[in-house]
Amino acid sequence: MADARRISPLADRARIEAPDGAASLAELPHLGRLILRADGAAAARAVKKALGAEPPTEPNTSSRSKEALMLWLGPDEWMLVTEPGSEEALFDQLKDALSETHCQLVDVSDQLTNIELSGARAREILMKLTTLDLHPRQIGPGDVAGTTFGSVTATLFVTDDVKKHETQRFQLIVRRSVADYMWCLLAEAGREFGLPEQQPRSGETMRP
Template identity: 35%
Template sequence: MADTAPTAQQRSPLAHAAERLAAVTRASAGAIRLAELPFLAQLNVRLDPKGATADDVGLSLGIPLPLEPDTVVRAGDLTALWLGPDEWLVVGRPGTQRDLDSRIRSVAADEPVSVTDVSAQRTTVLVTGPRARDLLSHGCSLDLHPRAFGPGRCAQTNLARTQVVLVARDEPRSGFWVLVRSSFADYLKEWLLDAAVEYV
């Protein structure tokens, strides 16, 4: 039988760039802050939004699945993102994916529900600061003005020709999450660092 025990500590896609990202905050006097939020639990959930199971899943998680397009619901450590009419991304603290998966499946019973752990597929870059919207607008075609893309909004879009899930966080001064595929994280990091030069 093959030994499946990890032989090295898990390493995030942008662990090597933590100091370069932090340097932007110092150089911009806080106008831009870039940081990786590694290893967030991420579960892709698909089910009938009009069925009773959608309500049951919300109750089991303690957070309702948002039904309005491109919106976010947050409660405690959990965030649910609307990705499509029957698709959501549930994001939680690192290491909670098995618990979240179990809670969803336990209430699904025989209903057609798909739960896929995509935690290793993406990493999350936090972009905050007074100039965060300006920075992201350089590479994103969405209208990021707060009236159009304010707190509690999300979108699957392109940022610097990279597919991302962009989330406007709802806490004061909390900025944006940029969920990017791990294989594109380094490219996006370099683009963000280059675009931030204007503010340092």
Template identity: 40%
Template sequence: MADTALTAPPRSPLAHAAGRLAAATRASGGAVRLAELPFLAQVNVRLDAKGPAADAVALALGLQLPLEPDTVVRAGELTALWLGPDEWLLVGPPGTQHDLEGRIREAAGEEPVSVTDVSAQRTTLLVAGPRARDLLAHGCALDLHPRVFGPGRCAQTALGRTQVVLVARDEARAGFWVLVRSSFAGYLTDWLLDAATEYV
């Protein structure tokens, strides 16, 4: 008999917590909305922001890589996060990572560029609702006021003592993405659920 374990569909690191996240959302009456966004494509890109590869890659992707620190650029379903002067994280729909990698490598040609699929490294939690900022503020040292960390901002920071990439989505009602390493996702989910009890 064939070993089906090798052909089983992938399982997200928070599949076991989906019911608890949904229950917390219902119990809060919409004050907070918690959910996992599993399997988003995540591709780390490093290149010279002033070199010819940057323009070629931007053209191939259909979006300009953000040059201002801690900002986000979005075009269609593709989001680019500034992580450093020569480093970005591209986030796209599930299953698009190989296409993104190929487009970047082809566009860069012989120019020096590093492209790494890190999709399996992290999962993404959605934290939304009118009290989303208050919930995140329980465990994040950043000033999350909309004037400081409004739509289109991102940061590498700690949330509940866990390293994350925090993204303020491009509409205030869209809430936040919390990109967290898969090995810490369960802990961070428990932390968020515990902190959310204030709004239940």
């Protein structure tokens, strides 16, 4: 049940599209997000017990349970992403299962936001902004990477629910205070493919 008093970091940014499906940009507002820090097999067992699936142990990958997408952030750190409004229930589920384990579970739903970049040229847009190799043989559906895009750090998630005829979609999970910069940066990188210009809220210019 949405609370109208809550404003997502990019609430003032409507979805933008380039012609012919070249690219589109939209915020996925108010997703539930938790960070879990825990180590070892005990933690994996506890999460499996609570959610029915283990968190990913392979670096830079993800896994899914019914309620949550689990992103590997580090050897002892995961981000759990869930539907808007579900983060409290997820938190309680995990907290109970992890009560005997040394761990830390924190709600970061407000700290970050997810921006979805899709379209035929989405990969090319991202390639301009990062040194990470984004070729499909290097990074594919379900992969996760924390790296720099332009001047800010963000977590990249290569969506894993793409159907056969669809082009790959990407999510950038970015801190609230730099979300508008990231939005404008992505739009700027997509201008040659037809994304409309976006003026940064802070008044700076993207193009010198």
